[in-house]
Amino acid sequence: MSTRRAAVGTKPSTGVVPLRRTGTAQSELFDPRRSDVDEWGRSDRVRAFARMLSNPVYAKWFRAEWEGLDRIPATGGALLVGNHAGAVPCDAPVVMHGIETELARPVYGLADYWFRTLPFIGTLWSRAGGVPARPDNAYRILHEQGQLALVFPEGVKGPSKPYAERYQLQRFGRGGFVEIAMRAGVPVLPIAIIGSEETMPVLWQVPAVAQALKLPYFPVTANMVLLGPLGIVVPFPAKFRLRVLEPVTFDVPPDQDHYPKSRVMEESERVRSMLQEALRDMLAERRSIWFG
Amino acid sequence: MARRVLVTGADTFWGGRTIQALEADRTIDVIVGLGMEEPSVQWDRAEFVRADQTYSILSRLVRATQVDTVVHTFLLVDSSLASPRRMHETNVIGTMNLLAAAEASGSVRHVIVKSSGLVYGSSARDPATFDEETPRAGRPRTEVERSLVEAEGLVADFAGEHPTATVTVLRFANVLGDEIVTSLSRNLSRPLCPSILGFDPLVQFVHQHDVVRALEFAFHQKVTGTFNVAGAGRLPWSEVAAICGTRLLPLPPVRPDLAAAPLVRAGLFAFPPELGTLLRYGRGMDTRRFSDAGFAYHYTSAGAVEAFARQLRLRKNIGHPRHRYTYEHDVEQFFRHSPAVVRTPAR
DSSP: OHHHHHHHTSSOOOSSSOOOOSSSOGGGSOOOOOSOBOTTSOBHHHHHHHHHHHHHIIIIISOOEEEOGGGSOSSSOEEEEEOOOSSSOOHHHHHHHHHHHHHOOOEEEEEOGGGGGSTTHHHHHHHTTEEEOOHHHHHIIIIISOOEEEEOTTTTHHHHSOGGGTTOOOOOTTSHHHHHHHHHTOOEEEEEEESHHHHSOEEEEOHHHHHHHTOSOOEEEHHHHHHGGGGGTOOOOOOOEEEEOOOBOOOSOSSOSOOOHHHHHHHHHHHHHHHHHHHHHHHHHOOOTTTO | OOEEEEEEOTTSHHHHHHHHHHHTOTTEEEEEEEESSOOSSOOSSOEEEEOOTTOTTHHHHHHHHTOSEEEEOOOOOOTTSSOHHHHIIIIIIHHHHHHHHHHHHSOOOEEEEEEEGGGGOOOTTOOSSBOTTOOOSSOOOSHHHHHHHHHHHHHHHHHHHOTTSEEEEEEEOEEEOSSOOOHHHHHHTSSEEEEETTOOOEEOEEEHHHHHHHHHHHHHHOOOEEEEEOOSSOEEHHHHHHHHTOEEEEEOSSSHHHHHHHHHHTTSOOOOHHHHHHHHHOOOBOOHHHHHTTOOOSOOHHHHHHHHHHHHHHHHHHOSOSOOOOOOHHHHHHHHHOTTSOOOOOO
């Protein structure tokens, strides 16, 4: 209240609150915000609430375990790149939850703008740190604001692939993520995730339903077969293991208009094979789907 | 050097207040205000000329007055105030006539155009923040956006053909203030304000005071190019409504315009198509280019909303101001041209 009175200047303040006048420097302007929603639509309070709700799932259901978390820098931008799997993928929330609780750094999850078109879900997605995956959005997050962004270059090809192809990395888009990291001058941190494929194994696809419902894909999952409609939202309790790999840096100047496509594709392929190799390594060590 | 200025849209808030701001500057010799209606604010020395909606009188006027600067504030940005046809006539044909007149006269060296963030549109594919170079995500779907995009295209062509002329395009965010009435501000001043169920978009505002200052700044600094003008930060629509003390009335996400139609008809609120998309996806603008050019804002987005809310509360407590200025042609002519009036220049 006192700051408000001082700022509008109804009368000179005699208290300890310094009198602020509008119209000096940009940072000094009176800015009476009521919510903590930032320019991306993310809200710390919503995130904290989401973390509180998802903590039992993270710690007790998936029992997520990390390796190499110290490779994620404490400050500055970095592009986190993971493998994407499970019909309704749990990997993004798990990664975001894990990094936010362990490192106390916000993570912006880049995803298809399609989420934005959904009432309620779109708003919640945005408040929880979801951002439409666009090069200019990513550049601002990584370069200008020095934050962490998470992206799954496989896109929908990851979660929609059948269980028979589990842990087989799909094509990494057109290498856009490499170009973004180059332009922003930030490292790429590959994160290999196992357990995600078994949370919601895709048995087969029903394109007609997807078309009718305007969904990117519509699978029949093992969860649906066992649990009925409940299977749409309940994942199996597979053990999650996440390994942060060596940061990949590119020896190119940032802020260029154009990067050679050959180089971009090459680096994209390098990250992809690093991830694929790590996945095979982790799976070779895994004794049980449920207990790791 | 003494400057001679023509301001279009002189009858609107934008033009009227800009003229008032320019009048204080004694280095400006001549200020001519062109408008369809009589001016709504009092001017000391600016001259008013009435025109039709396409400004067909322009070439004669510019030739006769030999103005060197044109401030084009007469672009309609609210489709609930004009028919699509009128919007096209005013925004596209009006701008075309203006630029043709400027070109033909040979005296015009600076053109300032008041455009709107509407040229970026509002869609799911949008980036969170538009800078001046970001192309819009899709073709314009509403007439107001289409006509503004077309008008800006004409201005860009003019700038390309006349590299020696200074052309400034200012794209304003949604304006809030006690003097300017838009469908957005009208909605926020009512007890019920529309929203779309399940959507809470981020919107950005600029205070009317900063609008006039921005036009004045562009006039004095002669900055070239396109600039976004918006207060820092952006707010969820729900927060805007909360600050203004209005309740949100959620419309169904499927065809909200159909659900809104009877309510609009009943006078409950305005729901033009461009507001429908804004209330779904919002819009954010990067304002660094204008700040870097030297413009200092007096209000952030939230500050503009709060200042607007204060005015609403004041209005609620004391009612609308009684004394409104009425333009009397004879009286104004007397003060400007009668030998009986003692004029003391440059006080």
